[in-house]
Amino acid sequence: MPELPEVETTRRGIAPLVEGVRIEEIIVRNPNLRWPVELPAEVAGQTIERISRRAKYLIFELQHGSLIVHLGMSGNLRVVAAGAAYRKHDHVAWRLASGSELRLHDPRRFGSVHWHAGEPLSHWLLADLGVEPLGNEFNGAYLRAQAGKRRAPVKNFIMDARVVVGVGNIYANEALFLAGIRPSVRVNRLSRAAWERLAQAVREVLLEAIRLGGTTLRDFVKQDGNPGYFQQSLNVYGRQGEPCRRCATLLTGCRIGQRATTYCRSCQQN
DNA sequence: ATAGTCACCTGAGCGC
């Protein structure tokens, strides 16, 4: 489900409800997520000092280490009253001293929960990640340098987490539309100006999606149970065969890197 | 090193 805006929306939603609160107990109802959930007993009793984000990972910074949570394709985190009935696919629950419970709900179980005693960014899942798209190092020159002599389609490249993190299938399609770049173009064929437009478009689309609370396609809900509203702003994703909002040309669909791809053959010519 | 493919899992939607 979640790309960077949905993860950030989740972080902002739960932060005021969990920061500074002690974890009384962690209940692992089903450890069979993407990786087995194995949490040492010492996690209970610690206070959540801060919840931060790196890429699509949420980092619960505790007193003596971190919980690193990924929501996979279908995960969400919500804070509910302690004792509320479990729903199907509520796999992990944090019983909090505030009397609430934080719950990880993830039908497809592509999400994960890791305990890491050291510096969180040194965890193997986080160690080799590329730059944050909303950070200072991310710009056209950086993308161009990273592309080097590579020949991957630009859509694959922009979704490569070793280059830049947080850009999933929805926002890759949307950013390429905003930048006027065809998703299939090989990265060694893009001009300086195109890279600059793309960096700007990625930043713009992510910020706007965060502002609107993310994109709700099927089941994403914010921590308060409400959906995000960015789906109403989608220009191309999921709109194959429908008219381009800018020029009314019918949008073209194809698959790039096994993922559904939609673009306007008129507006996106590089 | 890079590009492309596969796998993990459940649920929704569609055609028949």
Next chain:
DNA sequence: TGCGCTCAGGTGACTA
């Protein structure tokens, strides 16, 4: 109503 098929917001591991 049911069956079988396809597809879905991610990403590590594998193959050439």
